[in-house]
């Protein structure tokens with residue numbers, strides 16, 4: 001088998017790349033180890049930056065997103081039992097975010113791919129890749145490609161294939177998130193990031209009938225330790241306000257999971273014919289809601305580079321891929337680390353707790369500090385992405 005671009009992984013990164021290439025008349029084959037059912041139902045974050053929404057809309061996969069996505073013009077930071085709104089419209093040039101589940105983006109991109117007749121193989125587990133020759137092996141088959149896009153996530157084979165050539169930068173946090181989905185109406189119009197003495201809590205949503213809530217828990221926490229009652233009780237305690245006005249709506253919990261927290265970057269992103277993108281190359285802790293958006297930014301740079309290369313034989317943009325992406329990657333790494341450090345409870349560190357409180361008060365009082373949060377949250381406009 002032969003193709004121009006072999007794409008390993010049918011998450012948002014791989015599927016979006018296939019979609020953008022298809023529109024540019026560049027042939028690709030997407031190989032995904034899991035089933036369609038699995039990737040369409042894998043629960044992930046759900047905040048889309050302005051720029052992410054734009055690219056989906058402009059390329060014809062934003063119809064359901066426009067109908068069902070929830071536009072938010074701010075978020076709340078809650079600490080000391082009091083809420084403070086960060087107003088994106090006022091602070092970030094009128095930009096907003098859209099709440100729409102990552103798996104919904106995946107469903108829309110799969111539908112577009114199948115409709116266009118492009119190759120997309122599920123349960124096609126890649127066993128090895130050759131980044132120099134541009135060969136992908138899966139099952140008994142070999143796929144020869146001009147370029148390989150490694151979009152197979154943090155545990156995939158693509159990064160592993162070049163691991164002795166990578167420089168790794170990493171930070172692992174001493175906590176995880178327990179995330180739930182519940183049949184309950186959102187208790188607030190906007191997301192609430194809560195810093196409390198009992199740990200971090202986040203109130204988010206998926207629709208007018210479904211809420212998504214998170215609790216900071218110890219790393220490697222066993223979900224079995226968390227009955228529905230215990231989860232609601234802990235959320236109620238962490239999110240309670242001093243005026244007693246906040247009422248967290250409870251409901252039937254239909255999904256529970258623990259997400260580890262890490263910051264990770266593997267440099268560079270290009271090795272011969274292999275280009276790493278999304279979680280295969282970098283991980284951010286979810287506190288800034290950046291993972292999917294960063295993957296989309298990589299893919300936009302890669303798709304543009306591939307257009308120049310495949311259409312005009314000009315490899316300059318591809319040569320610049322790694323450096324261009326890494327500039328945004330590190331800005332987002334800093335933001336995600338900063339949000340994480342400011343909002344979580346660091347066990348037994350009283351000095352850290354004092355710093356956090358001072359920082360939170362500063363962020364909600366200072367126009368400059370609030371702007372920093374707002375413009376990073378809605379997504380910075382770095383040139384070319």
Ligand code: PHB
Pocket residue numbers: 044045046047191202204205212286287288289
């Ligand atoms: C989510 O809705 O799943 C979500 C929202 C904001 C975050 C992380 C996750 O920072």
